[in-house]
Amino acid sequence: MVFADLFFLYFFMPVCLIFYFMTRNLHIRNGVLIVFSLVFYAWGEPIWVTLLIFSSIVDYINGLVIEKNRGKAAAKGAVVCSLIINLGLLVAFKYSGFIVENVNNLIGTQFTVPKISLPIGISFYTFQTISYTIDCYRNRVPTQKNFFKFLMYVSLFPQLVAGPIVRYSTIGEEIEYRTTDMQMISEGVSRIILGLGKKVIIANGIGKIVTTCFGEAADGYAAVSTVSITGAWFGGAMVALQYYYDFSGYSDIAIGLGRIFGFHFDENFKYPMISKTISEFWRRWHISLSSWFRDYVYIPLGGNRVSKGRHLLNIMIVWSLTGLWHGASWNFPLWGLYFGLFLLLEIGIGKDNLKKCPAVILHIYTKLVVAFGFGIFYFDQNGPLLKFFKATVGANGNPFTDTITKTVIKNNIYLLMAVVLFAMPVVPKVKELCMKRKTSAVVIQSAGVVCNIAILLICSILLVNTTNNPFLYFRF
């Protein structure tokens, strides 16, 4: 099941809320959450829901083993076991086809390429269970002795299919004890509606622009062969913005739902589009993923406290893995490496030197790098990707601008203005300003309520027509 869908909004969610708030008994509430989460997952993956439960059992046991054998070899064994099983699942379900295909191409063998449909969200929950086991081993979180509470942590439906990757340390205490008050409900509902608006009104709108510029996987990205230079850069920027609005919208809904149930998830996006440097961009973009890789890959590799060469290698390893996490095709690790290179470049220049640069130049540099980067992200076939590269520098003989790009900009000019505006923290700033004085505070708070209702209704109407409502995370 996905969030941006009438069935979720007007059936699953209300029913879940009714059952959840029917009782104050936390045990029953936990039970409600587990049942609804499993139904939620089984809705899209009726068979592979077993995989989710299997992964939970494995790491639940690993946690207990670590607890009993602290400091002994068995604890280490449990961590290794968790890594092997979880990464094994991930490789088997997500990368096996990719690996076999490449082995075939490389050595010329004729292994049949396994056709396994990727269970939705597998990358998210395997990463969560891995983080739990490692945190247990590092003694950062208390071991969860109740299996059902642990299952609730893994299966919690707000963050199940499209993140964020919630650490056990973030919500461990709230699994044991949590309450919901009016403030949390109000904030939660507002957050859900905000996320919905980002996804349905904005991201879906940009999605159409992107397919006009670049085509889509279904038609083999036909349009990219004729796209002009400006069209290519514009399209790349649009891909970045589409993913930003779509993904942060989903995260907002997850955070909002969590808030209503009494959980406080960490923020996953902090206005990445206002970044001045690529390293800042990655501190603001999909934070739960980049911090996961930082804590469980980069730092164990030695981080920056090793020799210079090793440090650079570490960065490239982490970033190629980050890229690969997004999907099983070559453009994703390439995308990761691409950003890794710019991070290296920024390390080479040094923080102080970067600060001396005029802000305008830094902004232009970052935006261009991001636009090009998300072009790489978009094309999961090599042919169109190459065509995109050529188009960005005009090497395919296409003109500087083209009619379709111009028309599509004109056709969406107000949407694009909104897109640029809301990519900056305008709303929170305005709100903060208004909350200083009484009259403006009343106005802004009333406007907030009205906007919430309006956005909710608009999204609902737009969702009636389902032809343009893509789910972007089926590869993750």
Place this chain on the structure above:
Amino acid sequence: MSKKEKQPLDGSFDPSKQLEKLDKLFAESLGQLGSFDSLVGEDWEKVDEKTAAETKSDIDEQFIALEESKKAKKDKNKEKDKEKAKEEPQAEKTEEKPADDDDDMLMPFPVIKEEKSKENDDSVLDKTGPIPVIFKEEDAVVKIPTYEGEEEELEHEQLTSKEEYDRLFEELYHVEPPKKREPNFYKSEFRFINAAACLMCIFGIFAYLLFADRESGFINSENRMLATMPSFSVESYLDGSYAKGVTEYFTDTVPDRENLKRIGADITSHYGSKEEIKISSNVKAVKKEVLEEPSKIVTTATANVNIADVLTEDSSDESDEDKEPKETEPEEKITTMKEQVKQVETNFDEGTVYGSVIIEGSGKNVRAISAFYGLFENSELYAKTINKYKQELGSKVNVYNMPIPISSAFYIPKNFEDTVASQPDNIEVMNRNLKNIISVDAYSELAKHTEEYIYSRTDHHWQPLGAYYAGQAFAAVAGINYPELSEYGRYFKEDFCGTMYMYSDYNEELKNNPDTFTYFKPKNEYKTYYYNTDFTGKKEDVLFYDYAEGVNTYSVFMGGDETICQIDTDVKNGRTLVIFKDSFGNALVPFMVGGFEHIYVVDFRYFNVNAIDFLKEVKCTDLLFAMSISSMDTPSHITTLDNDRIQYRK
């Protein structure tokens, strides 16, 4: 009370004692409230105002004090809870219970509970009383007032007596007084309003969708049946189709979805400025292919219009059988042995094949056109595919090819011309590759009449008038009788809003400016029969389904595509025309009634007998391929056409 309250929070603060103190204070204040309550009436202002004011400020202070202490206590408790949860999970259970239980003895704040009911019951007190207490479910948080008017006054009061307040506070609690509160500005009220409004909206729609009558049946603008609630079975659950079906049903059958979709389209139309040209759907530019040499019309074959010839050929059919095959069949046999029906994705939906929609103009001139993306290689492949028909049929059957341009050939905006493939160039490629097939130049004929109503503006089909002109070109090369337009009966269908409305994502302009569909009925005598797609089940019916309406107005001809149609006319020239067509070809059929003795109309996409066997069986003298150029340039369609020739071979 549980032991947590006995723990001192810091050196000077003992919450349990404080609680007792507070309880006492509270009881006192309640007593005062009671007396205050009695003062409230019609003439309460007459009562000693001084005492009233004193009581008021007294209660003020106590409430503020109470609130602060509760807050402090709550925060500490929360921290402690967390600590405990970490250290001793057992303790947590005992703590949970009181919150769940309604027994007053176990409630952490029994007095407040009482207070709550009092406050809620007495709305008059709420107005006049100094500080209403706001309750948040089980947490019982005491909040400072927020109703209009009085707040500023209260704030002022508090500011003037701040020093005294601080002193009192220190004396009472032995802790530093809190810093000045952040101004509240109705935050909690707005939180409540916001949550209530949004949740009411969600739950309201939830309830409405649960009980309202759902849409069902045929949906005209999308030309399909709406989804129905799937029935549950273990298999359908396991392969995910059940869940998918339910979700689809839920969205598909939303009450009044047609209007909602229109509103949705209206919303998205405001994403940009109202331009003369609007791209709906995914228009993609295709690298324009250029013909290597300038086009020159090469007629590779001419029709054998000598009826006597045809007839003699027909009569000598059987004797010819031995003669003819010598030329063709030996090599054919080898190839046909290898040939197998190829699997095609059965997506014959012409609309999605067209895919990309450009809308230009406004008002009565609005026109939705689908861009053309044909490739030369496909045109070539198509030509080679129908060449095989000719090869198998031999010289006794005239084979014609009529590529029917789609409206973008004539009406695409000038600045888009370079972004789509050229239709005449593709036709030219086709013609160059045809062998012994007569090409019918519908394009040039139509190009002469672009000022007339030859294409629908809201539908992807042409108008019958366009078909008339194209038929003229065919009649010229086929050498048949072709009556003037005036010799036909003329019929109109108003308010025809065609398929482009849907493919343009419900463009309002199209909906508001529908087409008029004009069609023509031949006046000579004819009889019409229909067969199933496997050429069985012959039954007589009318040629024109006059009741066709809405988006399906175009199926006025033969009621649609999924039948084989036979027309026997009063023209006794011994010629039998077989039309292999897509839906574009349907409009041609009425104009052929005056020129052939027998006409068979076959939709190549829905044809379940062997084409060659069929053609021989009906004694075909003229075979016409009449379909839109987009069908001719779609590889899956070409494969289907090829399969028709190969499949079910006897």
